[in-house]
Amino acid sequence: MTESEAAVSFKHVSKAFAGGTVISDLNLDIPAHGIFVLVGPSGSGKTTTLKMINGLVVPTGGDVYYAGKRVKDYDLQQLRWRIGYVLQTGALFPNMTVAQNIAVIPEMKHVAPAEIKRTGDELLAAVDLPAADYAARYPSDLSGGEAQRVGIVRALAADPPTILMDEPFSALDPLSRRQLQDLLLSLQAKLHKTIIFVTHDMNEALKMGDHIAIMHEGRIQQVGTPEEIKQSPANQFVADFFAGAGKADPLSAEFEDVVAAGLAARIQELPAAGKFIAGKTALDAGVEQLAAAGQVYVQCADGDYVVTAGAVLQYIARARAQDDNGN
Amino acid sequence: MAAFMNTLVSRRSDLLQAIGQHLSISMIALLIAMLIAMPLAYWTQSRPKTANIILQAASVLQTIPSLALLGLLIPFVGIGTVPAVIALVVYAVLPIYQNTYLGLHNIDPDLDEAADAFGMSRTRKLIKVQLPLAASTILGGIRTALVMIIGTATLAALIGAGGLGSFILLGIDRNDTSLILIGAISSAALALILSGLVSWLSHHHWQWTASLVALLVIGGGGTALYGQMNHDETITIAGKMGSEPDILINMYKDLIEQDDPHIHVQLKENFGKTSFLFSALKNGSIDIYPEFSGTVLESLVKLPAGQLRTHRTAAQTSSQATRLLQEQDQMRLLQPMRYDNTYALAVTKSFAKANHLRTISDLARVQDKLHGGFTLEFIDRQDGLKGIKKTYGLTIPNRSFEPALRYTAIHNGKVNIVDAYSTDSELRQYNLQVLRDDKQMFPSYRGAPLMKDDFAKKHPQIVRSLNKLAGHITSSEMSEMNYEVNVKQESTAKVARNYLEKHGLLRKGAR
Numbered sequence: 065m066t067e068s069e070a071a072v073s074f075k076h077v078s079k080a081f082a083g084g085t086v087i088s089d090l091n092l093d094i095p096a097h098g099i100f101v102l103v104g105p106s107g108s109g110k111t112t113t114l115k116m117i118n119g120l121v122v123p124t125g126g127d128v129y130y131a132g133k134r135v136k137d138y139d140l141q142q143l144r145w146r147i148g149y150v151l152q153t154g155a156l157f158p159n160m161t162v163a164q165n166i167a168v169i170p171e172m173k174h175v176a177p178a179e180i181k182r183t184g185d186e187l188l189a190a191v192d193l194p195a196a197d198y199a200a201r202y203p204s205d206l207s208g209g210e211a212q213r214v215g216i217v218r219a220l221a222a223d224p225p226t227i228l229m230d231e232p233f234s235a236l237d238p239l240s241r242r243q244l245q246d247l248l249l250s251l252q253a254k255l256h257k258t259i260i261f262v263t264h265d266m267n268e269a270l271k272m273g274d275h276i277a278i279m280h281e282g283r284i285q286q287v288g289t290p291e292e293i294k295q296s297p298a299n300q301f302v303a304d305f306f307a308g309a310g311k312a313d314p315l316s317a318e319f320e321d322v323v324a325a326g327l328a329a330r331i332q333e334l335p336a337a338g339k340f341i342a343g344k345t346a347l348d349a350g351v352e353q354l355a356a357a358g359q360v361y362v363q364c365a366d367g368d369y370v371v372t373a374g375a376v377l378q379y380i381a382r383a384r385a386q387d388d389n390g391n
Numbered sequence: 392m393a394a395f396m397n398t399l400v401s402r403r404s405d406l407l408q409a410i411g412q413h414l415s416i417s418m419i420a421l422l423i424a425m426l427i428a429m430p431l432a433y434w435t436q437s438r439p440k441t442a443n444i445i446l447q448a449a450s451v452l453q454t455i456p457s458l459a460l461l462g463l464l465i466p467f468v469g470i471g472t473v474p475a476v477i478a479l480v481v482y483a484v485l486p487i488y489q490n491t492y493l494g495l496h497n498i499d500p501d502l503d504e505a506a507d508a509f510g511m512s513r514t515r516k517l518i519k520v521q522l523p524l525a526a527s528t529i530l531g532g533i534r535t536a537l538v539m540i541i542g543t544a545t546l547a548a549l550i551g552a553g554g555l556g557s558f559i560l561l562g563i564d565r566n567d568t569s570l571i572l573i574g575a576i577s578s579a580a581l582a583l584i585l586s587g588l589v590s591w592l593s594h595h596h597w598q599w600t601a602s603l604v605a606l607l608v609i610g611g612g613g614t615a616l617y618g619q620m621n622h623d624e625t626i627t628i629a630g631k632m633g634s635e636p637d638i639l640i641n642m643y644k645d646l647i648e649q650d651d652p653h654i655h656v657q658l659k660e661n662f663g664k665t666s667f668l669f670s671a672l673k674n675g676s677i678d679i680y681p682e683f684s685g686t687v688l689e690s691l692v693k694l695p696a697g698q699l700r701t702h703r704t705a706a707q708t709s710s711q712a713t714r715l716l717q718e719q720d721q722m723r724l725l726q727p728m729r730y731d732n733t734y735a736l737a738v739t740k741s742f743a744k745a746n747h748l749r750t751i752s753d754l755a756r757v758q759d760k761l762h763g764g765f766t767l768e769f770i771d772r773q774d775g776l777k778g779i780k781k782t783y784g785l786t787i788p789n790r791s792f793e794p795a796l797r798y799t800a801i802h803n804g805k806v807n808i809v810d811a812y813s814t815d816s817e818l819r820q821y822n823l824q825v826l827r828d829d830k831q832m833f834p835s836y837r838g839a840p841l842m843k844d845d846f847a848k849k850h851p852q853i854v855r856s857l858n859k860l861a862g863h864i865t866s867s868e869m870s871e872m873n874y875e876v877n878v879k880q881e882s883t884a885k886v887a888r889n890y891l892e893k894h895g896l897l898r899k900g901a902r
Contacts, residue, residue, distance in 0.1 A: 158524065
């Protein structure tokens with residue numbers, strides 16, 4: 065990758081806080097127009113790395129380049145208006161409505177109010193939050209998932225070429241997390257932004273990243289596509305991190321999978337009462353019904369099945385056993 | 392309750408003025424405290440050590456009793472509104488600083504980071520994010536400060552800044568519960584209303600608060616400025632506690648303003664005790680106040696050695712007081728009025744008539760019939776009961792009473808002779824006869840306007856105007872006027888004017 069292609073480059077960057085060195089001699093090129101994931105355990109320096117791109121953290125040594133120019137040579141305000149930012153908690157301003165939160169950056173850039181509203185409404189629609197229903201609400205009236213959708217819209221509202229995301233989905237419940245991951249991927253398919261995405265969850269990294277950089281103790285361990293890393297981990301740490309974190313969350317499997325594993329009985333005659341759910345439903349979405357009724361009826365492409373709570377437990381146990389075998 | 396309503400109605404305009412003063416002092420103090428505390432809190436946001444020091448210092452200041460603080464400020468800034476406002480600011484800074492600091496400090500760091508990451512300038516972040524988020528905490532601090540200021544501002548009356556405290560002080564001095572209640576209730580009501588207003592504001596847009604405070608300040612400042620512009624010169628006349636000085640200074644005002652309409656006289660009634668007024672006159676906070684010759688010799692000047700116990704006639708007392716003030720303090724005591732505000736012995740009119748009593752010497756004839764009711768101080772003083780025995784050779788069997796109770800005692804016939812001040816309104820109220828001090832045993836206390844020598848030289852017209860009172864007003868006239876104010880609840884201004892008009896010193900309907 066040549067320098068001109070890289071959206072963001074780190075050259076011999078180091079960062080020390082009072083407590084010690086967090087980043088040492090970091091060299092990294094982040095390509096434009098893709099999702100670049102920084103993944104690593106907590107304390108690995110991934111968030112510090114992210115925050116050096118928009119100047120929230122100033123490196124102790126070396127230089128960070130944004131679009132070929134050193135970050136420290138930019139007018140910080142101008143730079144930040146070109147880089148969207150999504151925080152873990154959403155961090156919507158509680159004193160502003162959804163619409164006002166979205167307008168924060170466009171207003172500073174003196175975008176016409178009508179234009180701000182048009183863009184905002186479009187983006188809200190794109191994340192399934194109809195403006196008519198949501199624009200006037202305050203953050204306290206939103207669920208965690210809804211708030212984070214607004215957080216993403218706010219970052220996109222001024223149409224910045226680059227967006228930084230700091231563990232944007234880790235505070236969400238598994239269902240909302242998966243929905244938002246899918247939503248971000250589908251938005252990205254249309255928008256082609258340069259997204260730099262920090263997570264500690266290897267599964268998320270694999271799902272989201274066009275490229276992944278694995279960090280540990282302030283150093284990059286390996287950079288590559290998900291496939292490359294899967295195929296040939298650069299060192300033992302990457303291999304372990306991959307294996308440990310690579311455990312699929314069994315609850316993210318679908319009821320269809322339980323059926324496919326041969327753990328469910330087919331039913332010929334439909335019961336008079338009882339709830340049917342689709343085979344594509346995730347296990348964690350059906351947990352409450354399972355707990356209440358002990359079993360659920362599942363409609364699959366090839367017929368209807370009854371899945372008991374015991375069957376689901378058995379499925380999870382098997383999945384875990386497979387993971388432990390290093391699979 | 393009826394008495395309360397009467398007092399309220401008759402003092403309506405005084406009350407409005409006092410509320411105005413009270414509000415303007417409080418608002419100015421609050422605003423200054425906000426201007427100090429809030430920027431300081433913002434500035435110390437990122438300096439927790441400095442913030443801690445400031446918090447400690449403000450807490451220490453808070454523990455100084457307000458009365459002591461007012462006293463400590465007098466040598467530096469004198470008396471009146473300025474020290475009152477300073478003292479109030481000192482108290483108000485802590486709650487405002489503390490709450491502003493906490494309000495800003497407790498903002499979710501993620502929101503702070505988000506504002507930075509979105510490229511907000513410091514000012515924009517402050518206005519759009521920090522202030523709105525901290526607003527309710529900050530307003531809480533302002534509310535605490537406001538309630539405290541309004542309560543403490545009642546003490547401002549002690550150093551001549553006026554306000555509702557003057558009602559309370561006057562009430563204590565005149566033993567008038569209605570006045571005390573009016574002052575206390577108004578002050579409490581003011582605190583409740585304003586605190587309610589702030590709390591209402593905290594549920595609405597914070598910009599409202601700013602505009603309201605601005606409005607109050609502009610209003611207060613405008614009124615003060617208007618008052619300044621309308622007169623060529625303002626002079627300040629103060630009086631001690633009580634109705635008598637109050638009546639006198641109203642006379643001074645009428646006389647001065649009649650002779651020179653370009654002078655505006657500002658009155659500070661119930662301004663304080665002797666030493667306080669004297670130092671106020673010295674440092675220029677006030678221009679004139681009525682003082683008594685006996686008091687001058689007793690506590691304001693140093694007497695030549697060996698003259699401490701010398702007996703003086705009224706004229707000697709006056710001339711010596713005038714001379715010593717001139718020599719020692721470069722002050723001028725003008726010509727005295729006629730009455731002597733000194734001790735007197737009084738009996739009921741009927742008792743005097745029945746026994747043909749006119750002077751103290753006459754008492755010798757009825758010595759065995761006398762039952763005295765005296766104050767402890769009178770019994771104990773050399774120029775009191777002891778002097779009576781020595782000078783007149785009289786022994787009066789007696790009991791001691793609280794000052795107010797001895798009048799009730801003679802009214803109920805429990806005693807038949809009491810000590811009194813010669814101008815007490817009770818003499819008139821209980822129909823008592825003062826016995827003439829024919830051997831001039833009691834020290835003389837003759838009242839006259841006191842001012843700095845410089846002032847007298849600069850304002851010869853004022854000296855002439857005030858000297859018109861010289862030799863006027865007898866003890867019984869003064870006692871009658873005190874009676875009209877204290878018992879009949881007439882206003883001092885009206886009583887003063889009636890007297891002047893009646894004696895041709897003031898043109899009728901001059902103002």
